Amino acid sequence: MSHIAEPQPLRDLLRGVEQTYSLDDLRRKLALKRPLRIKLGMDPTAPDIHLGHSVVLRKMRQFQDLGHTAVLIIGDYTARIGDPTGRDATRPVLDESAIQQNAQTYLDQAGTILDLSPDKFELRYNSEWLGKLNFADVLNLTGQFTVQQMLHRDNFKKRMADGTEIQLAEFMYPLMQAYDSVVVKADVELGGTDQTFNNLRGRDLMGKSNLDPQVVMVMPILVGLDGTQKMSKSKGNYVAVRDQPNDMYGKVMSIPDELMSNYYELLTPLSTDRITSLLDPEQTHPREAKDVLARVIVEEFHDPNAANHAAEEFKRRFSENKLPEDLETKTIDESPIGILNLITRVGFASTNSEARRLVQQSAVSLDDEKITDPKAQITLDSPAILRVGKRRVCRITK
RNA sequence: GGGGGUGUACCGAAGCGGCCAAACGGGGCAGACUGUAAAUCUGCUGACUAUGUCUCCCGAGGUUCGAAUCCUCGCGCCCCCA
Numbered sequence: 001m002s003h004i005a006e007p008q009p010l011r012d013l014l015r016g017v018e019q020t021y022s023l024d025d026l027r028r029k030l031a032l033k034r035p036l037r038i039k040l041g042m043d044p045t046a047p048d049i050h051l052g053h054s055v056v057l058r059k060m061r062q063f064q065d066l067g068h069t070a071v072l073i074i075g076d077y078t079a080r081i082g083d084p085t086g087r088d089a090t091r092p093v094l095d096e097s098a099i100q101q102n103a104q105t106y107l108d109q110a111g112t113i114l115d116l117s118p119d120k121f122e123l124r125y126n127s128e129w130l131g132k133l134n135f136a137d138v139l140n141l142t143g144q145f146t147v148q149q150m151l152h153r154d155n156f157k158k159r160m161a162d163g164t165e166i167q168l169a170e171f172m173y174p175l176m177q178a179y180d181s182v183v184v185k186a187d188v189e190l191g192g193t194d195q196t197f198n199n200l201r202g203r204d205l206m207g208k209s210n211l212d213p214q215v216v217m218v219m220p221i222l223v224g225l226d227g228t229q230k231m232s233k234s235k236g237n238y239v240a241v242r243d244q245p246n247d248m249y250g251k252v253m254s255i256p257d258e259l260m261s262n263y264y265e266l267l268t269p270l271s272t273d274r275i276t277s278l279l280d281p282e283q284t285h286p287r288e289a290k291d292v293l294a295r296v297i298v299e300e301f302h303d304p305n306a307a308n309h310a311a312e313e314f315k316r317r318f319s320e321n322k323l324p325e326d327l328e329t330k331t332i333d334e335s336p337i338g339i340l341n342l343i344t345r346v347g348f349a350s351t352n353s354e355a356r357r358l359v360q361q362s363a364v365s366l367d368d369e370k371i372t373d374p375k376a377q378i379t380l381d382s383p384a385i386l387r388v389g390k391r392r393v394c395r396i397t398k
Numbered sequence: 399g400g401g402g403g404u405g406u407a408c409c410g411a412a413g414c415g416g417c418c419a420a421a422c423g424g425g426g427c428a429g430a431c432u433g434u435a436a437a438u439c440u441g442c443u444g445a446c447u448a449u450g451u452c453u454c455c456c457g458a459g460g461u462u463c464g465a466a467u468c469c470u471c472g473c474g475c476c477c478c479c480a
Contacts, residue, residue: 286435319434352445354427360441361441363427
């Protein structure tokens with residue numbers, strides 16, 4: 001993708017975007033010289049926002065910084081159906097207080113990326129308008145689309161092919177989301193590539209409703225820390241925006257090198273030139289490049305100080321193999337105590353058998369002395385440092 | 399409603415009466431090597447008072463000296479027909 005001929009703001013807006021429908025419309029809208037309404041829908045389920053979500057949120061923030069308005073829609077009504085993207089057909093209906101709470105949690109986290117000041121941010125619940133539709137309205141809405149069109153969607157297509165059931169109500173999901181766009185008069189809708197179909201239905205419906213159709217911009221799905229699967233909470237391969245600096249830094253440092261260019265593009269504001277030079281092994285050692293990446297990310301969610309600190313701490317711990325700054329101290333009231341017992345007591349293993357295995361695999365040391373005998377009895381005269389593997393360390397006192 | 403299939407550890411998948419705490423692959427953990435990267439090599443991956451004991455192969459019963467393996471009932475999932 002090269003947009004060399006585009007003016008700077010547009011070029012920046014297009015960075016990292018997988019697909020724009022359509023670029024011409026976006027140009028035209030930007031030329032209107034009025035704040036555009038940038039829509040993003042969210043599920044009111046319990047959120048733990050991570051870097052994957054941040055890709056889209058950062059794009060939204062970029063628009064805000066150019067003076068546009070972020071319109072965040074809480075899908076409290078849509079949640080009754082469940083997004084077919086998630087493929088599980090039914091989802092528990094959330095009660096109102098749970099929705100409110102989830103929305104608040106979402107905002108707390110999204111606020112680390114978005115500008116929540118009232119002149120640049122608008123929060124809406126789609127029950128506000130979807131709840132008011134009567135049957136005739138719904139019929140009218142369904143009249144705008146065809147079954148063929150719905151079946152065209154990858155997800156439905158696949159389920160038709162392999163015989164998985166599709167609930168009739170699931171067809172409504174894209175329509176509802178499309179209707180949201182009509183109501184809030186979106187100029188641009190953002191989403192992950194998995195939302196392309198839904199978002200485009202919004203574009204259709206606006207056109208049919210005599211509105212200027214929204215532009216749809218979809219962002220790639222971020223690959224998780226393991227380098228293969230999409231970043232998600234359930235896979236455990238994620239960096240939460242609420243992660244503490246040290247954690248965040250360490251997690252980023254653990255990504256495979258191949259992922260760096262992707263992360264740089266989608267998760268940092270660094271210029272393309274800068275990124276190119278960072279990723280060129282002739283100019284920058286890969287470890288250095290990853291350090292910069294990790295710092296930039298930590299800075300975004302915390303601050304430069306925290307980033308520096310995390311980097312130093314990381315170096316201390318893993319390059320110089322020193323103890324962490326905030327070494328945890330655990331008190332054990334039994335002495336002497338069997339080594340296995342000690343390990344499970346401090347929570348470094350969940351069962352004695354697991355602790356035994358670790359000892360036998362020489363992963364355990366006390367005051368830098370390897371312990372390989374599972375029967376070893378430990379006498380705690382003075383505080384001692386217990387290590388299990390590379391990451392688990394603490395100080396033990398009586 | 400009728401017919402067929404299937405259910406094994408975190409996941410996929412062998413096993414189909416004893417040699418099964420259950421092959422193999424993936425994942426995870428640990429060790430070596432390193433840049434807490436990748437690749438590679440090695441070991442581990444049910445529990446426990448640990449060279450033995452206990453629990454375990456969807457659930458409940460049963461057959462058998464002996465069951466993940468056979469039978470019965472139940473539950474879940476899948477496919478085909480209506």
